[in-house]
Each structure stands twice: as structure tokens, then as C-alpha cells.
Amino acid sequence: MSLTLVEQIARQSPAPPVEPVTSEVPDHISPTAAKSYLACSLRFYFERVLCLPRPTSPALHLGKSIHAALQCFHIALWRGGDCSPETIALAFDGAFNALEKDEGPIAWTAKKTREKAREDGLRVVAAYLDSPEVAKEPPKAVEVFLHENIDGLSVPLTGAMDLVRQDLTPVDFKSAAARPDSDTAAFEHEIQLVSYQLMLEAATGESPPSLELVYLVKTKTPQVIKVTSPPADRHRKERVVRLLETAVKGITAARFHPQPGMQCSWCQFRKECAAWKGGAS
Ligand code: SF4
Incomplete structure (x- = not known):
């Protein structure tokens, strides 16, 4: 923000x-x-x-580094660049080191903790590239930032989407330590997912066909879990706008x-x- x-x-x-x-x-x-x-x-x-x-928490630092590597992959896919696992691994390492320097200190508990986090990150990024959930066709947009006026909200709604698929589905990537509960994941992230839908509708006049989360789980054998939810109906959208407005009013x-x-x-x-x-x- x-x-x-x-x-x-x-x-x-x-x-x-x-x-x-x-x-x-x-x-x-x-x-x-x-x-x-x-x-x-x-x-x-x-x-x-x-x-x-x-200090930045190790989990946040790792999440940002994974995010940077996926961004590199999706931009390369979008623009016809080098999407090879070796290049994306280098992007991860570059982000891991640069973020530590630029946004540190990181609250590592020991040197080996740092190395383990780095290895976990490389494994989970490789798992995504090798998974059925990996983006295969060039996306419509990567890291798209929107700033839109929404009915019922007294200030503009802003947000950056990790990826927007060709069919307008917004995708948000999450790194997690444990496998998410698919039934509750979309509900827990409803403000974010429905906000993306509201912004896309305001920007394009079209509704996305679904809302998507992709979890990269840092278990011993990394897992990639996709959670989709249908686009929000009027009631869900109004509910999220009221939640957003509650925050605006409280901050004000x-x-x-x-x-x-x-x-x-x-x-x-x-x-x-x-x-x-x-x-x-
Ligand atoms: S109540 Fe809020 S500020 Fe206090 S410890 Fe809990 S999360 Fe932190």
C-alpha cells in the first residue's frame, strides 16, 4: 500500500x-x-x-522471494522470454539476496535457517514449474495494478494482481507451511478475491469466470494446490464492499x-x- x-x-x-x-x-x-x-x-x-x-520475518522474506521468481516466470511467458527452470531459480536467488539487503534485517535464528529457507524456496518454485497448475499460455496481464471507483465505497479500491489469465480469471499465489483447507481458503481470502473481481469489472466491464488461489506448500515434498471459487454474486460483492468501507471508516x-x-x-x-x-x- x-x-x-x-x-x-x-x-x-x-x-x-x-x-x-x-x-x-x-x-x-x-x-x-x-x-x-x-x-x-x-x-x-x-x-x-x-x-x-x-525485522522481516523469515516466512515473509521467503514468500516475497518466491513471489519474485513466479513473477519472472509469468513475465517471460507473457513476453516470450526465457522460462527455463534454471533462469527462474536464478531469479529466486537474486530476489532472496536483494530483498535481504534492501528490506532486511531478516529475523533468522541461525545461519542454517537461512540456507534451509533458501532451499525450501528453490524446491517449491521448481515444484510449481513442474506441476499441472503451472501457467501454460501467455497471461492477459502480470502484476497488474488497478485503482478503481466502486459503488458503495467512499474511496478508490486499489490492488495488484499476481496474474490475470486470458479468460480474465485473477490468480493470487500464496506460499504456505501446510496444506490449506480448500473449503475455507477461498472464504478466508474473500476480501482479496472479490476485490479483484470488483476492480476487473470496473476496469473492463466484464466479469471473470472464476477467482483463483494457487498455494505453494513448503512441505518436505512441496505441493501446489489450486483453489477456485465462482465469481461473487451481488450479495457477496456488497458484503465485501461493506467490509472495505468498515475499514475506511475505522481508519478515518x-x-x-x-x-x-x-x-x-x-x-x-x-x-x-x-x-x-x-x-x-
Ligand atoms: S491484540 Fe493485536 S496488537 Fe495486540 S498482540 Fe494481538 S494482534 Fe498484536
Whole structure:
């Protein structure tokens, strides 16, 4: 998500962790930001408003490196470039090293942890290239960024899709440590998938025939799992727009508070959260 006015203000005037924020309407909302806000608004505040620095988690670093390798593959497929496994492995290694330098430090627990993450990444990328789910025909678009006005949403909706197939199906790639539950995966990622549908419909006037997630699972023998869901009907679309608007309204009102749950086990702001005394609405 690019810097919103709220974030710019916070960066210019670093405040104590839980000082109240006088906010304004964000200039846009992305499904990632909305999901983050709705999961825990206080973590959103620490991470995206105050931009408190934290080491990048190994899982996030690996996910970004895998994403960069797949992007390289899909762009080569799109433009008729070199899609060979050797070239894509080099793209993975290049991203793994460059991201560590540019976005680090990474919270490695030991040198061998770093090497294991690198090997896991290479194996899972190779598994995708060798799987039935690999993109075979040139896509319609790769890493397409959209910024669209949507009925019922008070600010533009933005987002970058990993891949859009020729038939307009948006695809999002996820790296995961365990095999996902196919029945719940699409529901868990509904804000993202339906947001993509809304943006594609606004941009092209056409509806995608399906919405797709492709999981790259870092098990000992890597797995590639495709999860598809039908395009959202009117009710699902309205539901997602209401969720997005709830996030916009909450950010605008500077409504940030702890929302304890499963996400606390991997939250990097527990110390700041424990110090929370109210105040940020
Ligand atoms: S520890 Fe839990 S409740 Fe507190 S900020 Fe993190 S996710 Fe939210």
C-alpha cells in the first residue's frame, strides 16, 4: 500500500506508540490493508500508521522471494522470454539476496535457517514449474495494478494482481507451511478475491469466470494446490464492499484498539500492545 496521508503524517511526527491520531479519510483502500485493519486495528496502527520498524520475518522474506521468481516466470511467458527452470531459480536467488539487503534485517535464528529457507524456496518454485497448475499460455496481464471507483465505497479500491489469465480469471499465489483447507481458503481470502473481481469489472466491464488461489506448500515434498471459487454474486460483492468501507471508516476515525486472537501468536507488537492504555479511539 502506498503511503496514505495518515501514514505520511505519522512518519513526519513520530509519536509514542499509542498516542491518539487525528486522522483524515484515506485516499484509497486495498484489500490487504482492509484485511489487516479488520484482523487487528491496533497492529495495523503500529505497522502501517506509526511504521514501527521490525525485522522481516523469515516466512515473509521467503514468500516475497518466491513471489519474485513466479513473477519472472509469468513475465517471460507473457513476453516470450526465457522460462527455463534454471533462469527462474536464478531469479529466486537474486530476489532472496536483494530483498535481504534492501528490506532486511531478516529475523533468522541461525545461519542454517537461512540456507534451509533458501532451499525450501528453490524446491517449491521448481515444484510449481513442474506441476499441472503451472501457467501454460501467455497471461492477459502480470502484476497488474488497478485503482478503481466502486459503488458503495467512499474511496478508490486499489490492488495488484499476481496474474490475470486470458479468460480474465485473477490468480493470487500464496506460499504456505501446510496444506490449506480448500473449503475455507477461498472464504478466508474473500476480501482479496472479490476485490479483484470488483476492480476487473470496473476496469473492463466484464466479469471473470472464476477467482483463483494457487498455494505453494513448503512441505518436505512441496505441493501446489489450486483453489477456485465462482465469481461473487451481488450479495457477496456488497458484503465485501461493506467490509472495505468498515475499514475506511475505522481508519478515518482513528479507531485503533487491541483485538486479541490467534494472530497474537505471530504479532511483532505484543510489547507495545501490552502498554496500550486506550486513547487511540
Ligand atoms: S498482540 Fe494481538 S491484540 Fe495486540 S496488537 Fe498484536 S494482534 Fe493485536
